[in-house]
Amino acid sequence: MTSDRVVNFSPGPATLPEPVLARVREDLPPRGETGASVMEMSHRSSEYAEIHDGARDRLRRLLEIPESFEILLLQGGASLQFSMAPMTLMGTRRSADYVVTGRWSRKAVAEARKHGAVRIAASTEHEEFRRIPDSDELDLDPTASYLHLTSNNTVVGTQWRGFPEARAPLVADMSSDILSRPVPWDRFGLAYAGAQKNLGPAGVTVVVLRKELLDRAPDDLPTMLDYRIHAEKDSRYNTPPTFPIYVLGLVLEWVDDRGGLEAMERRARQRSEILYQRLDESDFYRGTVEPGSRSRMNVTFRLPSQELEEEFLAAAEDAGMVNLKGHRSVGGIRASLYNAMSREGVERLAGLMEEFQADHG
Amino acid sequence: MTSDRVVNFSPGPATLPEPVLARVREDLPPRGETGASVMEMSHRSSEYAEIHDGARDRLRRLLEIPESFEILLLQGGASLQFSMAPMTLMGTRRSADYVVTGRWSRKAVAEARKHGAVRIAASTEHEEFRRIPDSDELDLDPTASYLHLTSNNTVVGTQWRGFPEARAPLVADMSSDILSRPVPWDRFGLAYAGAQKNLGPAGVTVVVLRKELLDRAPDDLPTMLDYRIHAEKDSRYNTPPTFPIYVLGLVLEWVDDRGGLEAMERRARQRSEILYQRLDESDFYRGTVEPGSRSRMNVTFRLPSQELEEEFLAAAEDAGMVNLKGHRSVGGIRASLYNAMSREGVERLAGLMEEFQADHG
Numbered sequence: 001m002t003s004d005r006v007v008n009f010s011p012g013p014a015t016l017p018e019p020v021l022a023r024v025r026e027d028l029p030p031r032g033e034t035g036a037s038v039m040e041m042s043h044r045s046s047e048y049a050e051i052h053d054g055a056r057d058r059l060r061r062l063l064e065i066p067e068s069f070e071i072l073l074l075q076g077g078a079s080l081q082f083s084m085a086p087m088t089l090m091g092t093r094r095s096a097d098y099v100v101t102g103r104w105s106r107k108a109v110a111e112a113r114k115h116g117a118v119r120i121a122a123s124t125e126h127e128e129f130r131r132i133p134d135s136d137e138l139d140l141d142p143t144a145s146y147l148h149l150t151s152n153n154t155v156v157g158t159q160w161r162g163f164p165e166a167r168a169p170l171v172a173d174m175s176s177d178i179l180s181r182p183v184p185w186d187r188f189g190l191a192y193a194g195a196q197k198n199l200g201p202a203g204v205t206v207v208v209l210r211k212e213l214l215d216r217a218p219d220d221l222p223t224m225l226d227y228r229i230h231a232e233k234d235s236r237y238n239t240p241p242t243f244p245i246y247v248l249g250l251v252l253e254w255v256d257d258r259g260g261l262e263a264m265e266r267r268a269r270q271r272s273e274i275l276y277q278r279l280d281e282s283d284f285y286r287g288t289v290e291p292g293s294r295s296r297m298n299v300t301f302r303l304p305s306q307e308l309e310e311e312f313l314a315a316a317e318d319a320g321m322v323n324l325k326g327h328r329s330v331g332g333i334r335a336s337l338y339n340a341m342s343r344e345g346v347e348r349l350a351g352l353m354e355e356f357q358a359d360h361g
Numbered sequence: 362m363t364s365d366r367v368v369n370f371s372p373g374p375a376t377l378p379e380p381v382l383a384r385v386r387e388d389l390p391p392r393g394e395t396g397a398s399v400m401e402m403s404h405r406s407s408e409y410a411e412i413h414d415g416a417r418d419r420l421r422r423l424l425e426i427p428e429s430f431e432i433l434l435l436q437g438g439a440s441l442q443f444s445m446a447p448m449t450l451m452g453t454r455r456s457a458d459y460v461v462t463g464r465w466s467r468k469a470v471a472e473a474r475k476h477g478a479v480r481i482a483a484s485t486e487h488e489e490f491r492r493i494p495d496s497d498e499l500d501l502d503p504t505a506s507y508l509h510l511t512s513n514n515t516v517v518g519t520q521w522r523g524f525p526e527a528r529a530p531l532v533a534d535m536s537s538d539i540l541s542r543p544v545p546w547d548r549f550g551l552a553y554a555g556a557q558k559n560l561g562p563a564g565v566t567v568v569v570l571r572k573e574l575l576d577r578a579p580d581d582l583p584t585m586l587d588y589r590i591h592a593e594k595d596s597r598y599n600t601p602p603t604f605p606i607y608v609l610g611l612v613l614e615w616v617d618d619r620g621g622l623e624a625m626e627r628r629a630r631q632r633s634e635i636l637y638q639r640l641d642e643s644d645f646y647r648g649t650v651e652p653g654s655r656s657r658m659n660v661t662f663r664l665p666s667q668e669l670e671e672e673f674l675a676a677a678e679d680a681g682m683v684n685l686k687g688h689r690s691v692g693g694i695r696a697s698l699y700n701a702m703s704r705e706g707v708e709r710l711a712g713l714m715e716e717f718q719a720d721h722g
Contacts, residue, residue, distance in 0.1 A: 005396035010403045013603055018390070021398055025389045029382050035366035037382055039562035039608065042371045042684060075436035075564070076585055079599040083583035114581050196600055201400035203436070203564045203602030220475050222444035224437055225583075238440040239557055241564030241602060242374055247400065323403060 007345035010323035011154050011298065011336040012176070012197040020250045020340075038246040043239050052240065055249035062252060062261050063178075065208055066185050072207040072227065073235045073245055078104070078175045081192040081205065082111035084225050085171055089189065090116040090145045091216030097121040097144040097168060101160075102129045102153035103329065104173060112148070121147060129156045131290040135164050144168040145216075146189050152177035154197075155327040157300030157334065158293040163187060169210065177297050178206065180268045180339055182261060189213050195244065197297070198338045200251045203244035255339065264339050271337045271346045272296040278350050284361040285353060288332060302332040309333060312356055319352055321345070368706035371684035372515050372659065372697040373537070373558040381611045381701075399607045404600050413601065416610035423613060423622050424539075426569055427546050433568040433588065434596045434606055439465070439536045442553040442566065443472035445586050446532055450550065451477040451506045452577030458482040458505040458529060462521075463490045463514035464690065465534060473509070482508060490517045492651040496525050505529040506577075507550050513538035515558075516688040518661030518695065519654040524548060530571065538658050539567065541629045541700060543622060550574050558658070559699045561609035564602040616700065625700050632698045632707045633657040639711050645722040646714060649693060663693040670694060673717055680713055682706075 008015040029035050041048045056071050065071060074080070085108075090096055094116035098109045100123035112118045119141055122133040140147065148171045152159040159177060163170060169189025178193040190209045196202040207227070214228050223229050229237050255264060276294060279287040279301055288300045303309045309332060316324050326332035335349060369376040390396050402409045417432050426432060435441070446469075451457055455477035459470045461484035473479045480502050483494040501508065509532045513520040520538060524531060530550025539554040550571045557563035568588070575589050584590050590598050616625060637655060640648040640662055649661045664670045670693060677685050687693035696710060 005390060008397055008401055010401065013401055013403060013600065015401050016398065021390050021400075024398075025386055028386045029366060029379070036369055037377065037385075039382075040369055040371065040374055040376050042374060043563065045371075045684075075438075075441075075602075077436075077599045080436075080583075080585045083585060087583075111584060114583060194600060201604050202404065202600045203605055222441075222448075222475060222586075223472060224441040224444060238438045239374065239555060239563045241436075241605065243562050243604060243608075244564055244602065247604075323406075 007321045007342075007348055008323055009321065009335045009337070009341070009345075009349070011327070011334060012194075012338070013202045014197050014336060014338045015340045016200070016247070017251065017254045017340045020247065020254055023250050024247060039243050041242065043236055043242055048242060051242075051246050051249055052236070053234075055245055055252055056235075058249065058252040058256065059206065062255060063183060063208075064185070064261070068211055069185065070207075070209045070211055070214075070227070070231045072209065072230045073240060073248075074205045074207055074230060075203065075241055077194040077202075077205055078173050078192055079107070080225075081173070081207065082108045083115070084227065085146075085148070085190055085192070086112040086115040087221060087225060088217040088227055089171065089213060095119060095141065095144055096171075097141050097147045097166075099123070099133065099138065099147070099149045100125055101132055101150055101158060103155045104153065104175075105148070105150040108148060108150070108173060116145075119144065129153065129158065130288065131293040132158050132160050138164055138166070140166050140168070142167045146171045148172070152295050152297050154298050154336070155330060156289060157295045157298040158289050159295035159297065161292065169213065176338075177295075179255065179261065180264050180297065182265070195248050197336070200248035201244050203241040204248055206248075251340070267343065268296040268337065268339070271341060271343055272299055274343075274346050274350050275299045275335060275337075278353050282353075282357060284357045288330070297337060299335045299337065300326060300330070300332060306331070308360060311360070315356055316349070316352055319348070321349055321352065324349075368682045368703075368709060369684055370682065370696045370698070370702070370706075370710070372688070372695060373555075373699070374563045375558050375697060375699045376701045377561070377608070378612065378615045378701045381608065381615050384611050385608060400604050402603065404597055404603055409603060412603075412607050412610055413597070414595075416606055416613055417596075419610065419613040419617065420567065423616060424544060424569075425546070425622070429572055430546065431568075431570045431572055431575075431588070431592045433570065433591045434601060434609075435566045435568055435591060436564065436602055438555040438563075438566055439534050439553055440468070441586075442534070442568065443469045444476070445588065446507075446509070446551055446553070447473040447476040448582060448586060449578045449588055450532065450574060456480060456502065456505055457532075458502050458508045458527075460484070460494065460499065460508070460510045461486055462493055462511055462519060464516045465514065465536075466509070466511040469509060469511070469534060477506075480505065490514065490519065491649065492654040493519050493521050499525055499527070501527050501529070503528045507532045509533070513656050513658050515659050515697070516691060517650060518656045518659040519650050520656035520658065522653070530574070537699075538656075540616065540622065541625050541658065543626070556605065556609050558697070561612045562605045564605035565609055567609075612701070628704065629657040629698065629700070632702060632704055633660055635704075635707050635711050636660045636696060636698075639714050643714075643718060645718045649691070658698060660696045660698065661687060661691070661693060667692070669721060672721070676717055677710070677713055680709070682710055682713065685710075
């Protein structure tokens with residue numbers, strides 16, 4: 001299988017572990033005693049319950065999520081969480097602090113403003129989001145209902161190295177770095193993540209929510225936007241996205257087999273360092289973000305000219321490395337290195353960078 | 362493959378056509394030039410665009426949906442549409458008519474009441490939902506913003522034979538009979554359906570919406586609940602559930618190959634008639650709904666005692682026929698016969714009914 005596979009640096013939906021894809025193949029009918037695919041199972045069946053609860057429980061163990069948090073498997077992506085979080089968590093205080101570090105936090109702010117007052121605790125927009133603000137730059141409201149941040153910024157390629165200390169509970173969009181780093185749950189109120197980068201295929205959203213915050217929910221929420229209902233019904237109020245959840249479970253199994261969260265974190269550091277080292281050694285490639293804010297998930301850089309960038313992308317594609325084009329809003333090159341990316345894939349890219357520089361530098 | 366497969370009468374997620382499952386297997390890596398699974402493709406790639414637009418366009422052709430309607434592929438199931446429909450369509454009139462024919466229409470009413478005034482145009486709840494109301498029983502408000510109905514009721518097993526005439530545009534939850542019957546689009550404002558019964562796997566919701574009604578949307582909707590945004594962005598405002606949409610496309614291809622909507626309707630009639638004929642000929646089995654309201658999708662019946670029902674379910678399971686248990690709220694037997702159910706599967710069930718009656722009648 002490997003030989004034909006491209007190295008897929010897609011920012012998401014992203015590459016999946018090959019053993020997971022092989023298992024999906026094997027599991028398709030004929031399968032076990034029923035001969036039914038997961039796609040054909042009632043979400044009320046015991047067979048599906050095992051898949052669903054298994055994924056949820058494994059995530060709890062891998063991410064060391066305390067029992068004081070609910071783990072929900074929902075639909076709608078982080079974009080729906082941009083609304084659900086303020087609708088529930090602003091409670092009666094109706095004000096929340098947001099740190100703006102990129103395109104996605106800006107979107108989170110725009111949605112939250114429909115439901116209450118948003119204070120901008122810090123923003124690096126005037127610096128084109130090239131860095132994450134320092135803790136002492138955060139202008140925090142001690143009475144804020146929560147402090148929202150985007151833990152990793154896929155477009156520009158920055159990442160919070162640590163999570164800030166605040167009186168308000170942290171709410172984090174972790175779509176692009178979940179399960180690649182430990183989470184200090186004692187400071188957290190809510191973390192959410194679309195699965196399609198680090199966890200599995202598109203179509204399922206992981207929500208980890210401190211149970212005591214459920215009390216803040218107003219009573220007139222649309223049922224599908226009410227965390228309390230999803231918590232009560234174990235994410236099976238209505239039909240969940242059963243197949244994406246099944247693949248999520250397989251990815252979590254794979255993570256477990258590879259050594260769990262610690263291994264994922266180590267591998268993420270190693271993968272990204274291969275590329276950052278190349279950037280630091282070179283005056284041909286230029287990293288686009290401040291070194292202290294570098295993302296381990298999305299490594300972004302420029303070449304001396306746009307023409308060379310296009311040539312580089314074409315050379316990469318010829319060499320079987322795809323989806324390296326930077327986000328349309330910023331241009332340049334972006335290598336997305338989520339959990340399923342192999343070290344070998346990154347080394348191939350580093351090799352190409354060296355060759356390309358030798359030819360064009 | 363066939364020999365090991367059970368006949369799966371699940372009410373949803375439901376059985377899928379075997380050629381579709383075979384194709385899913387074949388499409389998993391290694392696949393074509395990229396060696397990437399659909400699950401690993403960026404939703405902004407041209408390869409995925411072909412899958413997405415292909416499914417949408419084929420649905421338009423199969424269901425003869427006029428160009429004056431948008432076709433959206435969303436998340437959240439019919440349950441989220443219970444909220445999105447009133448939030449957009451009640452507009453400034455703030456009153457809508459609802460017909461209550463079962464558990465799901467009751468849920469639709471409860472959600473709509475959070476957004477405006479709901480008039481009950483008719484309800485058969487006092488008759489335990491054993492029938493669909495006649496047109497002349499409908500108490501319609503000529504100024505209603507819309508008239509909502511559930512075209513097929515999975516729990517009790519009734520179905521609207523035709524759609525009512527009303528001044529207000531029809532809004533229909535067609536989750537359990539979409540693509541098994543023609544739709545008089547000239548009378549419709551909106552039709553929505555979770556895919557997991559007649560169209561594909563769970564995780565994608567088809568929404569067909571008359572474009573001119575988009576003007577009714579208020580400006581402060583959460584973006585993810587705003588049909589206008591999804592229409593503008595071609596259902597790719599954020600990452601769509603790419604894999605479920607891909608399987609939806611394969612099912613639609615299969616429907617096309619089998620003769621399209623007309624064939625689906627004919628097959629649905631034939632399948633259900635096999636079972637209804639058995640009920641009519643027997644004084645052992647008893648249909649639970651009025652003959653004029655019988656569903657072609659969910660055939661519900663009782664045996665003389667609950668003990669016999671349990672024995673029947675066990676005998677069915679021994680014979681490789683599963684998921685025939687009635688909904689927990691009503692008991693009895695329910696055979697769900699969606700598009701992918703084979704005539705042979707239904708004949709096997711009819712054969713068992715005959716044998717079982719001979720042994721126990």
